[in-house]
Amino acid sequence: MKAALITIGDEILSGNTIDTNSNFIASELKKIGIPVLQIFTVSDEVDTIVAALKSAFEMADLVITTGGIGPTKDDKTKAAYAQFFNDELVLDEETFEHLKKLLIKRKREHLLEINNNQAVVLSKAKVIQNENGTAPCMMIEENGKIAFCLPGVPYEVKPLIKDRIIPFLARKFSLNxxxxxxxxxxxxxxxxxxxxxxxxxxxxxxxxxxxxxxxxxxxxxxxxxxxxxxxxxxxxxxxxxxxxxxxxxxxxxxWDGNDIQEILKEILTEKKLTLSTAESCTGGELARLITSVSGSSTYFLGGIIPYDYHKKVEILGVSEQTIADKTVVSEEVAQEMSLGCQGLFKTDISLSTTGVSGPNSDEFNNEIGTVYYSIRVKDFEKTNRLYLPHFERNDFANFVSQRVLQDLVAILVHH
Amino acid sequence: MKAALITIGDEILSGNTIDTNSNFIASELKKIGIPVLQIFTVSDEVDTIVAALKSAFEMADLVITTGGIGPTKDDKTKAAYAQFFNDELVLDEETFEHLKKLLIKRKREHLLEINNNQAVVLSKAKVIQNENGTAPCMMIEENGKIAFCLPGVPYEVKPLIKDRIIPFLARKFSLNxxxxxxxxxxxxxxxxxxxxxxxxxxxxxxxxxxxxxxxxxxxxxxxxxxxxxxxxxxxxxxxxxxxxxxxxxxxxxxWDGNDIQEILKEILTEKKLTLSTAESCTGGELARLITSVSGSSTYFLGGIIPYDYHKKVEILGVSEQTIADKTVVSEEVAQEMSLGCQGLFKTDISLSTTGVSGPNSDEFNNEIGTVYYSIRVKDFEKTNRLYLPHFERNDFANFVSQRVLQDLVAILVHH
Incomplete structure (x- = not known):
């Protein structure tokens, strides 16, 4: 069994929204041995969607579409499905009842009438109810091929894929x-x-x-x-x-691990070490990466973001003199930040970042893209400098944070 | 002029990497009036890439590909371009010199030989040098159609698109x-x-x-x-x-603004208000969102992530008794956190979050998906509760953070 995905939505093609659904669906399909051959990202137009369904089914026997099934005029996916499968759209009683319950739960019963068309599905579709939104998920099986029509909102897509569609496919087909x-x-x-x-x-x-x-x-x-x-x-x-x-x-x-924060979790758990962060130029990204791992609360005790430089002095005890002598973006300030952080949170390990992410320089005229980070493991300390002048602001924060964690892992593994 | 994008890479189709390039390219093209009609995401195979180039050029007169031009065996894009444009790959002297300089700058001269094939390009291509990596960008113009062949690494793609390709296209074509x-x-x-x-x-x-x-x-x-x-x-x-x-x-x-953090910036700058954050379940995401905006340092003074509950007591002054009576995920703790935060950072506004993001419950057995957040604007305070049981961990942190900022904006606009 091979799959193709179709992402439907003008908001993706206009660069307004990043498509994260395809990534999630592809990685879930991969786990049950179904490769994704191609992803088509197309606009909210009936003809375009029909053409994509055609191309997708030429190469694959499983097609999953996301998007374009909301209640508004710019949503065309259901009409395209009806045309492609030569079927008609009918009101589904069960879906209507489900919708009613959902709207009552949300205290929005008065919306039932205008949400009516959300309960309209292809006559040959099997409906999988969506617990997190008003658009139902449809499955259509024909000539040994299967299509799933999903909404576009990621937090609606994830449970439908993970809890309903993947178990169904794994059960139905015995796969490599x-x-x-x-x-x-x-x-x-x-x-x-x-x-x-x-x-x-x-x-x-x-x-x-x-x-x-x-x-x-x-x-x-x-x-x-x-x-x-x-x-x-x-x-x-x-x-x-x-x-x-x-x-x-x-x-x-x-030797086995995708995300650096997952690799770190394994090492810290095994070595029973605790961790804290003091971030300036990464603005919370470092802590976010660390806490994106379930169970991180057992080793990550906390973080501080002393964004304003006075807060570095007041809360972390960085010396005014050091800042005056070396500026806030310096090896010395990074070191004092990690020291203060280790003391504030009472952890074995502390990490600190200070830098200028741009697009504007700081009040000390430090060069855009300069960053110092300090890694402290008990009495050991190591400071590094990076220079990343071409990075966009968010990439900068992410790159620096990834790099800090990677260096910490290297220290814990090799020292 | 209309565009189609081709994203090349098994790592995208396997769900290992999220494609952020297409989003960036589409939004930049949009600014100069070039709509993206479709995005093809295909694997690292010559035939597949050639087929995608063919489909893309059938609908568009501008095609931009990203990925598959690294030095390793799994990179096939250049071979596919050579086949599609019926051309041969030749060593480009200028690119070779550029590569040499880059490697010397990175103290990697010894790699020049094995990086040789990075300087190989289509004979009919115009080369745009890549300042951030070893893979050059190629432009091929034929029969009034244009193709750009870009590397896949986002921080290499962004400056090539923004500083080189967009200005070139805007200059060359007078666009809507x-x-x-x-x-x-x-x-x-x-x-x-x-x-x-x-x-x-x-x-x-x-x-x-x-x-x-x-x-x-x-x-x-x-x-x-x-x-x-x-x-x-x-x-x-x-x-x-x-x-x-x-x-x-x-x-x-x-009335005009895409990201909630940009909208917030405008209001805080106009009203001259300062902001701080105290995050538990959002783990740094709230601060990251706020600091993702350039210039946020003028109003965002800092944040604290007292992840371990003792840190809420020690650093923010949350009462042990409140935690014992109400548990750490409660309206009262959210309120004490924002109060402590306002005091710690001495800001006009403070925001706090406390909740259980799952997949496991906390030590107090609070229900997964429960979150309380408190918004404090000078003497005014408002606490809300959300219940998001179906959210994956990172979505949870992002959704809550977006919602907190959105509610803050609503308060600042309407009160």
């Missing part, structure tokens, strides 16, 4: 097993890494593939295997990872 | 002007809003279109106009906005 391992390598450029492990890569069997995903100065080697026998496949993957070790061990910070 | 206004409406369901402004919507002229973008319980009405005479168009848009006012004024929190 797919296993993925991600090996994280630092401080080796992609081209050198590729040369270093070339012999190993060329010896990989047909059912195991490799790809390189650079993120900051970490490269994720994604090793993907597929097979009918899960245990056999697992053994083969383990063997290949073992064979990789002699080539690159001293540059590897994790 | 596009204007967009975003009106933010709160506390009206989409279907009721659509009914309320129906007469106004139906009276819009051909060159002005409307779409609804719900985000949290805010609905963004995006009004887009196009025309050859910019001033004339501006006047027409102003007129339409004026005509909209009688229908919905009391529910509007902003």
């Amino acid at each position: 097993h797919i296993l993925t391992r991600i090996v994280s390598v630092v401080d080796v450029p992609e081209s050198l890494l590729s040369q270093t492990i070339e012999d190993w890569e060329l010896a990989l069997p047909e059912n195991i593939s490799l790809s390189y995903l650079p993120i900051g100065n970490r490269i994720k080697l994604r090793i993907t295997g597929s097979g009918t026998d899960e245990k056999e496949l697992e053994k083969e993957m383990d063997l290949r990872i073992e064979k990789l070790k002699p080539y690159i061990s001293e540059k590897v910070i994790s | 002007h596009i204007l967009t206004r975003i009106v933010s409406v709160v506390d009206v369901p989409e279907s009721l809003l659509s009914q309320t402004i129906e007469d106004w919507e139906l009276a819009l002229p051909e060159n002005i279109s409307l779409s609804y973008l719900p985000i949290g319980n805010r609905i963004k009405l995006r009004i887009t106009g196009s025309g050859t005479d910019e001033k004339e168009l501006e006047k027409e848009m102003d007129l339409r906005i004026e005509k909209l006012k009688p229908y919905i004024s009391e529910k509007v929190i902003s």
